[in-house]
Amino acid sequence: xxxxxxxxxxxxxxxxxxxxxxxxxxxxxxxxxxxxxxxxxxxxxxxxxxxxxxxxxxxxxxxxxxxxxxxxxxxxxxxxxxxxxxxxxxxxxxxxxxxxxxxxxxxxxxxxxxxxxxxxxxxxxxxxxxxxxxxxxxxxxxxxxxxxxxxxxxxxxxxxxxxxxxxxxxxxxxxxxxxxxxxxxxxxxxxxxxxxxxxxxxxxxxxxxxxxxxxxxxxxxxxxxxxxxxxxxxxxxxxxxxxxxxxxxxxxxxxxxxxxxxx
Numbered sequence: 001x002x003x004x005x006x007x008x009x010x011x012x013x014x015x016x017x018x019x020x021x022x023x024x025x026x027x028x029x030x031x032x033x034x035x036x037x038x039x040x041x042x043x044x045x046x047x048x049x050x051x052x053x054x055x056x057x058x059x060x061x062x063x064x065x066x067x068x069x070x071x072x073x074x075x076x077x078x079x080x081x082x083x084x085x086x087x088x089x090x091x092x093x094x095x096x097x098x099x100x101x102x103x104x105x106x107x108x109x110x111x112x113x114x115x116x117x118x119x120x121x122x123x124x125x126x127x128x129x130x131x132x133x134x135x136x137x138x139x140x141x142x143x144x145x146x147x148x149x150x151x152x153x154x155x156x157x158x159x160x161x162x163x164x165x166x167x168x169x170x171x172x173x174x175x176x177x178x179x180x181x182x183x184x185x186x187x188x189x190x191x192x193x194x195x196x197x198x199x200x201x202x203x204x205x206x207x208x209x210x211x212x213x214x215x216x217x218x219x220x221x222x223x224x225x226x227x228x229x230x231x232x233x234x235x236x237x238x239x240x241x242x243x244x245x246x247x248x249x250x251x252x253x254x255x256x257x258x259x260x261x262x263x
Contacts, residue, residue, distance in 0.1 A: 030178060031178075032071050032086075032088070032177045032178045033177075033178065033179060033180065033181045034091075034176065034177045034178070034179070034180040034181060035071075035086060035088045035089045035091065035177055038088050038089030038090075038091075039088075039089070040087055040088055041085075041086075041087060041088075041089070041090035043063060043066070043074055045090055046073075046074040046076075046085035046086075046087070046090050047061050047063070047074070047076060047085075049085050049090045049091075049092065050074075050076050050083045050085045050092065053083070053092045053095070053122060054079060054081055054083065054095070054168075056078065056079040056081075060078040060079045061076035061077065061078040061079065061083065062076060062077055062078050063075070063076055064076060064077050064082070067084070070174075071086055071093060071174060071177060071178070072086065072087045072088070073085055073086045073087060073093045074087060077098075080097055080098050080099055081095055081096065081097050081098065082094075082095070082096045082097075082098070083095045083096075086177065091173070091177060092122075092171065092173065093172075093173055093174060093177065094170075094171060094172045094173065094174070095168065095170055095171035095172075096169075096170050097162070097167075097168065097169045097170060100136070100137070102137075102164050103137065103164055104137050104163040104164060105163065105164050105165065106139075106161070106163045106164070106165065106166040108132065108134065108139060110166055111132075111134075111139035111141070111161040111163055111166055112129055112132060112139070112141055112161075114161050114166040114167075115129070115139070115141040115143070115159035115160075115161050116129065116141075116143075118159055118161075118168055118171075119143060119157065119159060124143075124157060124176075126145070126146055127143035127144065127145060127146070127157060128143060128144055128145075128146045128151050129141050129142065129143050130142045130143070130144055130151070130153070131259065131260040131262075132259045132260065133258060133259030133260065133261065134163065134258045134259055135258065137162065137163050137164060138160050138161070138162060138163065138169045138170070139160065139161045139163050139259075140158055140159070140160045140161075140170070140259075141158070141159050141160075141161070142156060142157075142158055143156070143157045143158070143159065144156055144157075145176070145180055147182075147183060147185055147212075148185070149209070149210055150185055150209075150210045150211065150212055150222065151209060151210070151211050151212070151225075152179075152180075152183070152211075152212040153211060153212060153213050153214070154175060154178075154179035154180075154212065154213070154214045154220060155175065155176050155179050155180040156173075156174075156175030156176060156179075157171075157172070157173045157175070157176045158170070158171070158172040158173075159171055179214075183212070183220075185212070185222060186222070188210070188222065188224070188242035188243070189242060189243045189244075189245075190224075190240070190241075190242055190243065190244070190245035192208060192224050194245060195224040195226075195240035195242065195245055196224075196226065196240075198238070198240045198245065198246070198247050199226050199228060199238055199240075202230070202231065203228035203229065203230060203236070203238075204228060204229045205226050205227070205228050206227050206228065206229050206235075207226075207227040208224065208225065208226055208227070209225050210222065210223070210224065210225070210242070211223050211224075211225040211239065213239060213248070213249060215248075221241055221242075221243070221248060222241075222242040222243065223239040223240055223241055223242055223248050223249070224239070224240045224242055225237060225238075225239055226238045226239075226240070234252075234253070234255075235253040235255060236250060236251060236252050236253060237250065237251040237253065237262075238250055
């Protein structure tokens, strides 16, 4: 790791699902941009929205909390689920299923496909899956919004799928509703070819894309994202600022058969 000592590390002590740890804290410390201008909904309207989201019959959900958190939301339970619906706009903020899976019968590919289909059927098409992790029979997939060819990591949605039957086990969209908006993304000042010079010659670049990542101070920065392989086969991601051409962030990937973590 000596050759990376001059780069910004900012690694958490505990590995986390990528873009749910290194970039997550300042994703949710501001007012939800995507909900601005939307009208407040009543408890009854929020309940109806939750029941529709989960395909539950009318009257299934019961109010459990009239929360005032960072994103004020009504909390309900019923039909085997806990669900939060935002007071502003009546959007589903999170879902958690009560029961645990009995055993894996779905493959990871089937689980990812089920998660994507769920988003598309609930008004969130065009999301790009990034990384996933499987724990205790539940596959959690991170999705981020895409604008043209740029993946916008602040606009984070997590979908959890029960691998016993590929059904919904959880949903979390705080990052998305906090950050999602139309962005007039400019063309990079520094080309991908020029930015690649910031990648050590000891690394092999195995994939590339443009990415918008959050920074300290609740800002966002457009970066060239290089996924690289070290000589031992391990992977890291290097972000190069597309305006300055300087290294912005590095993530170390911890990969196994259960998914990908970042450190």
